[in-house]
Amino acid sequence: MKIEGVDVIITSPGRNFVTLKLTTSDGVVGLGDATLNGRELAVASYLRDHIVPLLIGRDADNIEDTWQYLYRGPYWRRGPVTMAAIAAVDMALWDIKGKVAGLPVYQLLGGRSRRGALAYGHASGTTVDALFIAIHNLLDDGFKAIRIQTGVPGLAKVYGVGNDQLAGQKYDYEPAGRTAVPIQEDWDTAAYLRHIPKVFEAVRAEFGAALPLLHDAHHRLTPNQGAQLGRSLEPFDLFWLEDCTPAENQEGLRRVRSQTTTPLAIGEVFNSIFDYQTLITEQLIDYVRSSATHAGGITGLRKIMDFAAIYQIKSGIHGPTDVSPVGMAAALHLDIAIHNFGIQEFMVHNERTLEVFQTSYTFIDGLLDPGENPGLGVELDESAAAAFEYTPAYLPVNRLLDGTMHDW
Numbered sequence: 001m002k003i004e005g006v007d008v009i010i011t012s013p014g015r016n017f018v019t020l021k022l023t024t025s026d027g028v029v030g031l032g033d034a035t036l037n038g039r040e041l042a043v044a045s046y047l048r049d050h051i052v053p054l055l056i057g058r059d060a061d062n063i064e065d066t067w068q069y070l071y072r073g074p075y076w077r078r079g080p081v082t083m084a085a086i087a088a089v090d091m092a093l094w095d096i097k098g099k100v101a102g103l104p105v106y107q108l109l110g111g112r113s114r115r116g117a118l119a120y121g122h123a124s125g126t127t128v129d130a131l132f133i134a135i136h137n138l139l140d141d142g143f144k145a146i147r148i149q150t151g152v153p154g155l156a157k158v159y160g161v162g163n164d165q166l167a168g169q170k171y172d173y174e175p176a177g178r179t180a181v182p183i184q185e186d187w188d189t190a191a192y193l194r195h196i197p198k199v200f201e202a203v204r205a206e207f208g209a210a211l212p213l214l215h216d217a218h219h220r221l222t223p224n225q226g227a228q229l230g231r232s233l234e235p236f237d238l239f240w241l242e243d244c245t246p247a248e249n250q251e252g253l254r255r256v257r258s259q260t261t262t263p264l265a266i267g268e269v270f271n272s273i274f275d276y277q278t279l280i281t282e283q284l285i286d287y288v289r290s291s292a293t294h295a296g297g298i299t300g301l302r303k304i305m306d307f308a309a310i311y312q313i314k315s316g317i318h319g320p321t322d323v324s325p326v327g328m329a330a331a332l333h334l335d336i337a338i339h340n341f342g343i344q345e346f347m348v349h350n351e352r353t354l355e356v357f358q359t360s361y362t363f364i365d366g367l368l369d370p371g372e373n374p375g376l377g378v379e380l381d382e383s384a385a386a387a388f389e390y391t392p393a394y395l396p397v398n399r400l401l402d403g404t405m406h407d408w
């Protein structure tokens, strides 16, 4: 079975998505997610200009060999653009293999290890009162684990905090502004470190001890500040503290780890197993945050998770709305199959996105499930996709109050 057709489809039903569509000589279609938020066209070009010619006429059956060919072949290894492109090819090949076998992809990965994948949703509020409303809304929707972000006194706008909701309203935060250049937000680490423990204290007092709570620090702290935050949150028993430092300096996590027992999650900006080498072998984290979309697909993420399993480190696969429904489905097949599953992030896509991508995964009583359709279980409506043209959109940039560019 040869690969005969390769199409790169860009659509923007609220957010930009890049999808790779492979068609085999037998007419089987596979889909892969190649979306790299804010740099979408770079991956589209990498696919169109450098990968399409390599795929035409290639055997569709040999997924590992194709992965290695695209990883080792170009000489230039790793990097978010390359790994998102490889991810898309990999997912599409798993989709094809599942459809040919008549089996959902999780069956090809070894079958079911659990009834469903525990999901966490996002709650945010500019104030603690607004946050409480958002948490109630998520609990009403069935979520059993919740990420909490809030405004910080003195800061006009904080990343990850959407418009305050009314009771019954859905979370509809759109982190990437559809503007030609990124908008700018300001940041004050000391004010943040003073404020966040009070927020968690209030949430625990209102919602009790058992609700799993998560928090994302978006890479903004030094190792010592990360240690301080982890310690100050220990009384509130977090499920995890995410991205406390910009972890490309993996050794920096030694300081955090040695100072706090708050569980640590890292890796949404990582794209290869080597980005985790120190973090995993020294057991400096508890959860791997990579998505299949940004870490070389199902094959790439599976390698990371098997490595992590040796050290009792679990998955916490990245699932924001800039991972397309195809990327989300790929994550869910892994979640169900691997033994060292931890939790799955689930930001619900808007209705237009779900018209373009018809999904078969379900969210019932706090648990996600990839469904039983053969392959990944997502179909792309190409005419619906064509109606939404690419629109430049960027995440904000982050500056300290004196104007210095800051990590996030």
Ligand code: CS2
Pocket: 037, 175, 216, 218, 268, 318, 319, 320, 321, 322, 345, 395
């Ligand atoms: C966030 C994301 O989901 C998360 O944990 O960090 O919103 C992230 O900022 C975006 O996916 C970046 O593209």
Ligand code: MG
Pocket: 216, 218, 242, 243, 268
């Ligand atoms: Mg994050």
